[in-house]
Amino acid sequence: MRILNVGMFGLGNVGSGVARILNSNREIIEGRLGAGLRITRALVRDTGKPRDPATREIQFTTRIEDILEDPSIPVVVEVMGGVEPAHEFVSRAIRAGKHVVTANKSLLAAHGEEIFALADDADVDVYFEAAVGGAVPIIRTLREAMSSDRVSSLYGIMNGTSNFILSRMEAQKTSFESALAEAQRLGFAEPDPSMDIDGNDVAQKLSILTNLGFGANIPERNIYVEGIRSISLDDFRYGDEFGYTIRLLGIARQKAGRLDVRVHPVFVHKEHLLASVDGELNAFFVVCDAQGPSMLYGRGAGAMPTGSAIVADLIDVARNVMADSPARLSARQLWGRAHASPPQMDMGALECRYYLRFQVEDRSGVLGSIASVFGERGISLSDVIQRDRSSSQGNAVQVIFMTHESHEHKVQAALKIINAQEYVRGPAQVIRIEPELSAP
Amino acid sequence: MRILNVGMFGLGNVGSGVARILNSNREIIEGRLGAGLRITRALVRDTGKPRDPATREIQFTTRIEDILEDPSIPVVVEVMGGVEPAHEFVSRAIRAGKHVVTANKSLLAAHGEEIFALADDADVDVYFEAAVGGAVPIIRTLREAMSSDRVSSLYGIMNGTSNFILSRMEAQKTSFESALAEAQRLGFAEPDPSMDIDGNDVAQKLSILTNLGFGANIPERNIYVEGIRSISLDDFRYGDEFGYTIRLLGIARQKAGRLDVRVHPVFVHKEHLLASVDGELNAFFVVCDAQGPSMLYGRGAGAMPTGSAIVADLIDVARNVMADSPARLSARQLWGRAHASPPQMDMGALECRYYLRFQVEDRSGVLGSIASVFGERGISLSDVIQRDRSSSQGNAVQVIFMTHESHEHKVQAALKIINAQEYVRGPAQVIRIEPELSAP
Numbered sequence: 001m002r003i004l005n006v007g008m009f010g011l012g013n014v015g016s017g018v019a020r021i022l023n024s025n026r027e028i029i030e031g032r033l034g035a036g037l038r039i040t041r042a043l044v045r046d047t048g049k050p051r052d053p054a055t056r057e058i059q060f061t062t063r064i065e066d067i068l069e070d071p072s073i074p075v076v077v078e079v080m081g082g083v084e085p086a087h088e089f090v091s092r093a094i095r096a097g098k099h100v101v102t103a104n105k106s107l108l109a110a111h112g113e114e115i116f117a118l119a120d121d122a123d124v125d126v127y128f129e130a131a132v133g134g135a136v137p138i139i140r141t142l143r144e145a146m147s148s149d150r151v152s153s154l155y156g157i158m159n160g161t162s163n164f165i166l167s168r169m170e171a172q173k174t175s176f177e178s179a180l181a182e183a184q185r186l187g188f189a190e191p192d193p194s195m196d197i198d199g200n201d202v203a204q205k206l207s208i209l210t211n212l213g214f215g216a217n218i219p220e221r222n223i224y225v226e227g228i229r230s231i232s233l234d235d236f237r238y239g240d241e242f243g244y245t246i247r248l249l250g251i252a253r254q255k256a257g258r259l260d261v262r263v264h265p266v267f268v269h270k271e272h273l274l275a276s277v278d279g280e281l282n283a284f285f286v287v288c289d290a291q292g293p294s295m296l297y298g299r300g301a302g303a304m305p306t307g308s309a310i311v312a313d314l315i316d317v318a319r320n321v322m323a324d325s326p327a328r329l330s331a332r333q334l335w336g337r338a339h340a341s342p343p344q345m346d347m348g349a350l351e352c353r354y355y356l357r358f359q360v361e362d363r364s365g366v367l368g369s370i371a372s373v374f375g376e377r378g379i380s381l382s383d384v385i386q387r388d389r390s391s392s393q394g395n396a397v398q399v400i401f402m403t404h405e406s407h408e409h410k411v412q413a414a415l416k417i418i419n420a421q422e423y424v425r426g427p428a429q430v431i432r433i434e435p436e437l438s439a440p
Numbered sequence: 441m442r443i444l445n446v447g448m449f450g451l452g453n454v455g456s457g458v459a460r461i462l463n464s465n466r467e468i469i470e471g472r473l474g475a476g477l478r479i480t481r482a483l484v485r486d487t488g489k490p491r492d493p494a495t496r497e498i499q500f501t502t503r504i505e506d507i508l509e510d511p512s513i514p515v516v517v518e519v520m521g522g523v524e525p526a527h528e529f530v531s532r533a534i535r536a537g538k539h540v541v542t543a544n545k546s547l548l549a550a551h552g553e554e555i556f557a558l559a560d561d562a563d564v565d566v567y568f569e570a571a572v573g574g575a576v577p578i579i580r581t582l583r584e585a586m587s588s589d590r591v592s593s594l595y596g597i598m599n600g601t602s603n604f605i606l607s608r609m610e611a612q613k614t615s616f617e618s619a620l621a622e623a624q625r626l627g628f629a630e631p632d633p634s635m636d637i638d639g640n641d642v643a644q645k646l647s648i649l650t651n652l653g654f655g656a657n658i659p660e661r662n663i664y665v666e667g668i669r670s671i672s673l674d675d676f677r678y679g680d681e682f683g684y685t686i687r688l689l690g691i692a693r694q695k696a697g698r699l700d701v702r703v704h705p706v707f708v709h710k711e712h713l714l715a716s717v718d719g720e721l722n723a724f725f726v727v728c729d730a731q732g733p734s735m736l737y738g739r740g741a742g743a744m745p746t747g748s749a750i751v752a753d754l755i756d757v758a759r760n761v762m763a764d765s766p767a768r769l770s771a772r773q774l775w776g777r778a779h780a781s782p783p784q785m786d787m788g789a790l791e792c793r794y795y796l797r798f799q800v801e802d803r804s805g806v807l808g809s810i811a812s813v814f815g816e817r818g819i820s821l822s823d824v825i826q827r828d829r830s831s832s833q834g835n836a837v838q839v840i841f842m843t844h845e846s847h848e849h850k851v852q853a854a855l856k857i858i859n860a861q862e863y864v865r866g867p868a869q870v871i872r873i874e875p876e877l878s879a880p
Contacts, residue, residue: 031779032587135731137585145577147472148751290748291575298734308730311588325765339471
């Protein structure tokens with residue numbers, strides 16, 4: 001049987017998962033592929049470090065040339081993470097004619113266009129299923145199952161850390177801080193959790209998905225991002241009164257000839273499928289013209305789920321190599337920038353319903369004063385709540401406003417004025433309500 | 441731009457969906473494929489019948505030779521349905537060197553092995569995403585995203601008619617008969633609904649999935665099948681007391697070195713994702729060793745969702761043709777019989793918890809008599825319910841038994857004895873509880 005040798009860039013947690021899967025599923029993979037996959041060399045920082053027993057037969061090196069100049073290695077797996085030196089190493093591998101499988105969302109979000117242009121020149125494959133959604137096959141599904149269809153909207157729970165924290169807050173009625181601490185204890189959150197809880201991880205993944213789903217290349221810096229640090233238990237309580245829970249979503253949708261792309265917490269109807277996605281799991285709710293609504297759900301992180309997605313990509317590359325059709329899909333098809341895309345929508349043009357929570361001084365006239373700022377700007381209110389609550393501190397009280405469909409730019413203009421009033425304690429918490437997710 | 445001509449076998453509802461999608465998404469498809477797809481000829485029974493405007497440029501014929509002998513047509517879409525003459529026509533197309541995309545589950549369940557052997561000889565592609573789950577990409581996901589992994593279990597809601605009826609019974613507290621009538625009125629059920637509500641449609645689809653998921657070819661006739669005709673509102677009411685709802689599932693799972701394959705109604709925990717799948721939608725809950733649990737959800741039927749899956753397959757075939765690698769995947773890889781599979785488990789060897797509802801004469805000693813039959817066979821009971829209910833008719837009453845984990849063969853032996861007692865009115869309703877679906 002033919003054996004395809006695999007080189008590794010990095011061999012940490014996920015890389016060891018790849019090695020374990022290739023070992024334990026060897027028979028099944030060889031049956032399905034009609035060939036074997038063997039990791040022969042791995043580029044690592046420290047060749048002497050103790051490693052997983054599954055990596056026993058791998059030759060370790062600190063010199064990238066040992067892989068790039070080895071003609072018996074047609075494909076490289078990059079699991080180093082981070083932008084540099086992954087960017088340099090992947091570029092060199094492509095130039096050396098190696099196919100690449102990468103799990104590196106930061107690399108693709110930053111340099112995807114350049115990498116796929118290189119791949120086109122070199123006629124090699126670059127696969128990246130594991131870069132978004134771990135084991136959830138969102139990349140493949142957009143590239144293949146939805147290749148026939150127009151994607152009208154995509155809503156993704158694509159950060160397991162944030163989803164763990166939000167669903168823990170809801171289920172256990174616990175604060176953001178203690179849910180975060182629990183996530184850190186269980187290994188679902190990094191010691192510095194900023195990338196996850198501030199939404200940047202989601203923005204990078206969303207930037208990748210806009211290519212395949214919408215033919216657009218929206219860089220991370222052009223994506224509006226809000227994280228979940230300021231979500232409080234009160235937001236869950238008030239949301240519950242309207243039938244909503246809270247999820248941090250990456251959103252991309254076509255609206256009036258524009259592409260609306262953003263990351264922020266959203267009120268999702270409790271009976272909507274996305275509301276059932278609990279803990280560290282990921283899910284993508286996609287609406288297409290012909291297919292209608294669909295959802296993919298599964299493990300978005302972890303050595304074995306991510307490793308499994310990488311090995312599935314390796315099998316795809318190997319199938320191409322064996323059929324003598326590497327670059328069966330052009331780099332533009334792999335990356336998804338193959339059809340015309342609408343221009344990006346300005347965030348201010350967003351129209352939706354808003355939930356706005358203010359912490360204000362408990363004195364007469366405050367509620368009316370806020371309401372009149374909305375009124376003057378043509379923002380129509382559907383619900384106003386002010387209640388004595390145990391969470392009120394000192395002579396502060398919470399007031400909640402729900403708006404009818406309003407423009408983001410008007411709401412932001414109103415908030416700017418209201419947040420500046422001396423009776424307001426800290427900026428308002430904003431949670432948007434997505435029309436497509438506001439009913440089962 | 442290169443144009444690939446497509447021939448159609450059949451041009452009914454789904455075929456017209458294919459034509460509509462090729463028309464309305466032409467630009468997007470050509471961008472993604474780098475080529476065009478045009479339906480040039482269609483084999484139909486009546487060339488004079490009025491048709492969808494999207495089919496205007498198609499040449500209709502009643503002679504299959506007009507397609508088979510047209511060298512400008514590399515690929516044929518079969519949407520005739522039924523086993524014959526689809527079997528004959530598809531076989532002839534393959535022998536004539538045409539690639540085939542089919543939506544025909546009955547054909548593949550009956551003759552899959554033979555068709556893929558033919559395809560191997562002729563070096564052509566046969567794709568069939570639309571045969572199972574409509575727009576839900578379960579075939580692709582098993583073939584590609586899970587190619588690296590061992591599938592341990594698969595649970596599918598794969599008949600929209602049955603799922604519509606069950607979720608309607610639950611939501612509206614309506615009888616089976618009136619939910620079926622509503623499904624027929626709305627076009628979700630055929631005038632003769634047997635294939636759908638008796639589970640045979642699910643068994644055919646499950647037979648196809650066992651190939652890709654487990655490397656096994658389990659013919660429909662070897663699959664244990666129960667439908668939903670005898671499910672009553674009482675079953676929903678009692679299930680609710682234990683936190684369960686009812687779904688008709690196709691199940692395939694590896695258990696103790698055997699492959700356990702069956703179709704029947706199942707009690708599913710209300711907080712499990714599969715319980716949220718309502719109406720005519722389909723969903724597949726799959727557990728793999730490395731990936732863990734995952735779910736795919738979407739529209740399982742209808743001209744546009746099914747048409748979209750067919751066009752995605754056409755794009756895959758066209759990508760192979762354009763890369764000059766037709767039969768990039770061997771027929772065994774496409775069909776999935778490429779790795780060793782465990783032998784099938786005997787239904788009698790199943791072990792699970794059972795819900796058993798009896799309609800019995802309302803007199804003393806009956807409950808004890810039934811319980812003692814279970815006791816004698818070593819079937820341990822967890823719950824027994826007997827209640828005065830409005831649903832009791834005449835002097836009949838319902839008694840419910842929930843068992844601990846028991847063997848199917850013991851339960852069936854006990855039921856045979858109990859159902860034969862003069863105090864029992866009609867056979868017991870059995871609903872099994874799947875361990876993997878009995879908690880969120």
